Amino acid sequence: MRRRKLFSIVAAAALLVGIAAGCKKEDDSDTIKIGGLAPLTGDVSQYGIAVNNAVKMAVKEINDNGGILGKQIEYICLDEKGDPDEAVKAYRKLVENEKIVALLGDVTSKPTEAVAQKAKLDNMPMITASGTAESITLVGENVFRACFIDPYQGQLMASYASKKLGAKTAAILYDTSDTYSTGIADAFEDAAKDLGMTITDKEGYTEGNTDFSSQLTKIRASNPDVLMLPVYYSDVALIAVQAKNQGITSKLLGADGWDGVLNQIAESDADAIANAYFCSQYSASSDDPDLQAFLSEYKETYNLEANMFAVLGYDTMYILANAIEKAGSTDSDAIINALKETNYDGLTGTTTFDENRNPVRQAVITSFDGYSYKVVENYSMD
Amino acid sequence: MEFIEQVLNGLGQGSIFALVALGYSMVYGIVQLINFAHGDIIMVGGYTAFVTFITFGMPLWLAVIISILVCAAVGLIIERVAYHRLIVHNAARISLLITALGVSIFLQNLFMLIFGAEPKHISTLFPMETIKLGNTELSSNTILNIVVSVIMMIGLQLLVNKTKIGKAMQASSEDAGAAKLMGINTNQVVAFTFMVGSALAAVGAILYCNTYSQIKPTMGNFLGLKAFVAAVLGGIGSIPGAMLGGYIIGIADSLTKAYVSSTLNDAVVFGILILMLSVKPTGIMGGDRREKV
Numbered sequence: 215m216r217r218r219k220l221f222s223i224v225a226a227a228a229l230l231v232g233i234a235a236g237c238k239k240e241d242d243s244d245t246i247k248i249g250g251l252a253p254l255t256g257d258v259s260q261y262g263i264a265v266n267n268a269v270k271m272a273v274k275e276i277n278d279n280g281g282i283l284g285k286q287i288e289y290i291c292l293d294e295k296g297d298p299d300e301a302v303k304a305y306r307k308l309v310e311n312e313k314i315v316a317l318l319g320d321v322t323s324k325p326t327e328a329v330a331q332k333a334k335l336d337n338m339p340m341i342t343a344s345g346t347a348e349s350i351t352l353v354g355e356n357v358f359r360a361c362f363i364d365p366y367q368g369q370l371m372a373s374y375a376s377k378k379l380g381a382k383t384a385a386i387l388y389d390t391s392d393t394y395s396t397g398i399a400d401a402f403e404d405a406a407k408d409l410g411m412t413i414t415d416k417e418g419y420t421e422g423n424t425d426f427s428s429q430l431t432k433i434r435a436s437n438p439d440v441l442m443l444p445v446y447y448s449d450v451a452l453i454a455v456q457a458k459n460q461g462i463t464s465k466l467l468g469a470d471g472w473d474g475v476l477n478q479i480a481e482s483d484a485d486a487i488a489n490a491y492f493c494s495q496y497s498a499s500s501d502d503p504d505l506q507a508f509l510s511e512y513k514e515t516y517n518l519e520a521n522m523f524a525v526l527g528y529d530t531m532y533i534l535a536n537a538i539e540k541a542g543s544t545d546s547d548a549i550i551n552a553l554k555e556t557n558y559d560g561l562t563g564t565t566t567f568d569e570n571r572n573p574v575r576q577a578v579i580t581s582f583d584g585y586s587y588k589v590v591e592n593y594s595m596d
Numbered sequence: 597m598e599f600i601e602q603v604l605n606g607l608g609q610g611s612i613f614a615l616v617a618l619g620y621s622m623v624y625g626i627v628q629l630i631n632f633a634h635g636d637i638i639m640v641g642g643y644t645a646f647v648t649f650i651t652f653g654m655p656l657w658l659a660v661i662i663s664i665l666v667c668a669a670v671g672l673i674i675e676r677v678a679y680h681r682l683i684v685h686n687a688a689r690i691s692l693l694i695t696a697l698g699v700s701i702f703l704q705n706l707f708m709l710i711f712g713a714e715p716k717h718i719s720t721l722f723p724m725e726t727i728k729l730g731n732t733e734l735s736s737n738t739i740l741n742i743v744v745s746v747i748m749m750i751g752l753q754l755l756v757n758k759t760k761i762g763k764a765m766q767a768s769s770e771d772a773g774a775a776k777l778m779g780i781n782t783n784q785v786v787a788f789t790f791m792v793g794s795a796l797a798a799v800g801a802i803l804y805c806n807t808y809s810q811i812k813p814t815m816g817n818f819l820g821l822k823a824f825v826a827a828v829l830g831g832i833g834s835i836p837g838a839m840l841g842g843y844i845i846g847i848a849d850s851l852t853k854a855y856v857s858s859t860l861n862d863a864v865v866f867g868i869l870i871l872m873l874s875v876k877p878t879g880i881m882g883g884d885r886r887e888k889v
Contacts, residue, residue, distance in 0.1 A: 418859045427605040428853035448715045459735040461726040480719030
């Protein structure tokens with residue numbers, strides 16, 4: 215009996231010490247902690263790894279140039295495997311254990327939105343490099359993004375198909391279980407109809423399916439001018455090759471999820487995407503010296519080709535660092551206000567934010583030339 | 597015309613389900629084990645084809661043979677290492693089932709460690725022109741899948757009915773105890789069954805790679821599950837039943853996508869399973885066994 219009592223006193227004391235330690239203010243730390251969330255393993259790891267690599271490069275450069283507010287940036291990135299639940303858990307870890315002042319993340323739309331819901335409650339300044347679902351920044355005033363939103367890309371591609379490719383009919387094949395895909399598909403459909411195009415088919419599929427022959431047979435029967443595939447690169451590769459095997463000759467259209475598709479398609483199947491156009495946010499063949507310097511340094515550091523996610527990740531870190539510098543403190547509201555006034559000239563062009571904290575910028579239309587990407591032109595809807 | 601094409605689309609993917617379903621069915625027939633690791637054997641076959649054909653650039657025929665041999669070997673190893681002792685000691689069937697799930701998770705994670713979780717692309721193995729019949733265009737892969745699966749089933753039927761080991765398999769399936777008393781080495785029969793089932797899965801893997809040109813460590817999950825539905829539908833333990841089940845599931849999947857809703861296909865496939873289990877649990881061609889799954 216006595217022993218047990220003693221034990222509970224000790225346990226209670228230990229608990230109190232623990233709470234006290236947890237409450238300790240860390241204002242006097244000599245680094246500025248910025249949290250990162252990215253899928254470093256799993257199906258969409260290609261995106262997460264690219265963003266994370268580029269952010270680390272930006273952090274190193276900023277720190278080598280004296281850091282921000284006279285302190286060094288400490289960037290702590292956790293792997294969330296592309297899963298919303300894992301992302302929220304990782305976010306809690308960053309806030310509670312690491313006491314981050316701002317969050318750069320997440321990478322794909324679903325986990326980013328889940329984290330945004332939590333970040334809003336903490337008033338945590340948050341900027342995603344690549345989360346494209348429109349709803350993400352609508353969660354709260356503290357949430358920003360550096361990439362285009364899904365509906366914007368859908369509208370842009372509809373406009374491009376109608377005005378530049380002269381398309382009169384279009385079909386859509388999209389992943390109904392993914393907000394990125396449905397966001398673009400719906401916006402494309404609406405915009406295409408407004409432009410006087412006919413949507414011959416709007417076919418869906420759910421995650422995990424690899425056979426698209428039934429949908430493609432239907433689409434082939436109506437022989438549309440363009441086939442919009444607002445899905446991620448690994449599904450793009452699957453669908454494009456099956457479409458080729460079915461004898462579909464429509465021009466394929468896509469959004470920025472296509473970036474990286476050449477890593478998923480064999481050279482002998484490259485003719486499947488010979489007649490495809492997708493919008494992205496920068497062009498690797500631009501003559502901008504900063505961009506070229508970044509691309510070659512990235513390749514040198516990681517022995518990988520930098521993709522759009524890397525470029526966006528790099529710009530995002532600079533946007534965030536500039537905002538903290540301008541805010542003059544690590545106070546959440548100060549950082550959020552500074553982010554709103556961003557006017558940053560980076561690798562993707564000049565970025566400002568609109569009233570929903572989405573970037574305002576031109577898009578690049580990319581196509582393919584054999585087994586490599588080919589920039590067609592810069593395009594904006596108006 | 598489109599209807600016929602959609603049926604053929606269904607038969608094309610159904611052929612792959614059927615080849616995987618054969619493995620489920622054969623193993624169940626002999627040891628009453630639902631080998632949930634069987635779907636992952638397809639994945640092993642896919643990666644073997646990838647390594648031999650793409651990484652080492654071997655000729656296609658050699659890549660196919662090596663994939664079949666590797667899968668048969670993996671099937672044998674799994675049987676020896678994971679199931680053998682349980683089977684010999686007549687362990688509860690639930691223990692076997694859980695072991696099978698464990699093997700499945702182990703294989704997936706092993707391949708994720710070796711090759712990474714990122715999908716790998718594999719170029720079309722048998723590049724062929726689209727076949728034109730009037731105004732109908734047929735993916736030649738579809739025809740290839742159907743032809744290969746039918747040949748495999750006929751081969752398997754001959755093996756089971758005409759050879760000594762095949763008859764031993766039938767005997768062991770009928771009554772393992774009695775077969776043993778008649779001098780049949782049932783251990784050997786079990787090992788052989790696993791090897792044949794896995795070799796068929798390798799053929800399925802080759803067709804899968806050729807049709808979808810993409811492999812990933814978790815590709816066996818969904819495929820295995822649908823093939824399992826096919827095996828149960830056709831009557832688990834029955835070879836023609838597994839084939840029939842595979843085709844029916846493939847066609848149901850395809851027609852649902854084409855004429856009902858392109859996102860309801862999984863609901864329909866698993867709905868068929870539930871319906872079948874409540875109406876005739878032994879499946880379309882299943883015998884009147886008294887054991888229950």
